[in-house]
Amino acid sequence: MRNMGDSGTSGKERDSNVSSVSSAYGPANGAPSIELHNSDCAGGMETLVDGTIDVVVTSPPYNIGTAYSSYDDTVSRSDYITWLESVALKIRNKLTESGSFFLNIGSSPANPWGPFEAVLMLRKHFHLQNVIHWIKSIYIANESYGKKTEINVGHYKPINSNRFLNDAHEYIFHLTKSNSVPLDRLAIGVPYKDSSNIARWDIGSGNLRCRGNTWYVPYRTIQSRERERPHPASFPPEIPEMCIRLHGIGRTKRVMDPFMGIGNTALACRKLGVACIGFEIDPQYYSASLKLLSDGETATSGTACGE
Numbered sequence: 001m002r003n004m005g006d007s008g009t010s011g012k013e014r015d016s017n018v019s020s021v022s023s024a025y026g027p028a029n030g031a032p033s034i035e036l037h038n039s040d041c042a043g044g045m046e047t048l049v050d051g052t053i054d055v056v057v058t059s060p061p062y063n064i065g066t067a068y069s070s071y072d073d074t075v076s077r078s079d080y081i082t083w084l085e086s087v088a089l090k091i092r093n094k095l096t097e098s099g100s101f102f103l104n105i106g107s108s109p110a111n112p113w114g115p116f117e118a119v120l121m122l123r124k125h126f127h128l129q130n131v132i133h134w135i136k137s138i139y140i141a142n143e144s145y146g147k148k149t150e151i152n153v154g155h156y157k158p159i160n161s162n163r164f165l166n167d168a169h170e171y172i173f174h175l176t177k178s179n180s181v182p183l184d185r186l187a188i189g190v191p192y193k194d195s196s197n198i199a200r201w202d203i204g205s206g207n208l209r210c211r212g213n214t215w216y217v218p219y220r221t222i223q224s225r226e227r228e229r230p231h232p233a234s235f236p237p238e239i240p241e242m243c244i245r246l247h248g249i250g251r252t253k254r255v256m257d258p259f260m261g262i263g264n265t266a267l268a269c270r271k272l273g274v275a276c277i278g279f280e281i282d283p284q285y286y287s288a289s290l291k292l293l294s295d296g297e298t299a300t301s302g303t304a305c306g307e
């Protein structure tokens with residue numbers, strides 16, 4: 001098993017000594033390039049020029065014992081945090097001064113501290129501009145003007161326990177260098193419930209308001225995990241799509257995902273027409289990402305923005 005690549009030195013563009021297989025989509029037909037590398041992201045990021053990535057959207061291993069095909073997700077918490085810090089410092093070097101780093105981390109009922117330990121470590125290097133909650137499943141009972149409605153949506157893994165709740169959310173930490181990166185909030189806005197409120201509160205346009213920091217994004221229902229989602233811990237492509245839209249498509253020339261998995265960030269980038277570079281250490285997931293990209297968006301994407 002190969003884990004936690006050599007952190008190396010940060011720096012300027014140079015010849016890569018990364019043993020990577022790479023694949024690029026797009027430039028041939030004039031579309032922004034989608035560049036995927038089967039390599040350790042630590043070495044891979046070394047080959048990039050500093051300050052050239054506008055948005056990083058990524059989900060690293062969570063250190064909760066997920067059964068990846070090759071990565072060992074059971075290393076000690078202190079080794080994990082040390083490694084994550086070395087990766088985060090490389091991300092910081094590659095990010096533009098006004099860039100956004102969206103870090104998705106989940107936990108498990110038996111390992112609840114991980115996201116908090118990670119974000120506290122990151123406090124040394126980034127501002128925590130927003131905390132977003134990715135909601136995978138929710139039940140809402142609502143009564144409005146005497147009318148009762150019930151919503152019961154999404155997917156979750158049931159936990160058989162008398163002390164733990166079913167785990168139905170993950171964090172997306174929005175980290176920046178300045179704490180004042182402007183956002184295109186209405187790019188992922190939601191309709192006002194009562195349009196008479198617009199005059200009172202509106203600082204935007206149309207009948208959209210800011211979505212807020214609770215994003216309901218369910219997994220798409222699939223028939224075959226092996227064929228349609230061959231990875232134990234992927235996010236839906238709507239997650240990177242919403243992050244990139246929120247940062248602002250007009251301000252995003254290049255996106256990076258250092259932990260690409262089966263390529264959902266690349267799929268989102270291709271849909272949005274922005275360039276993307278990604279790294280994935282596992283050859284099996286890397287191959288799956290190439291296949292999902294060549295099969296087309298219909299293979300993995302659901303409705304845009306989790307509506």
Ligand SMILES: C[S@@+](CC[C@H](N)C(=O)[O-])C[C@H]1O[C@@H](n2cnc3c(N)ncnc32)[C@H](O)[C@@H]1O
Pocket residue numbers: 003004005039040041042058059060061062068071231233234235236258259260261262263264265279280281282285
């Ligand atoms: C939580 S998953 C990311 C899933 C991805 N967001 C998706 O939707 O498919 C983390 C991934 O990081 C990969 N990984 C672990 N260590 C790595 C490293 N040093 N460099 C690149 N990828 C690595 C694992 O193989 C795993 O696929």
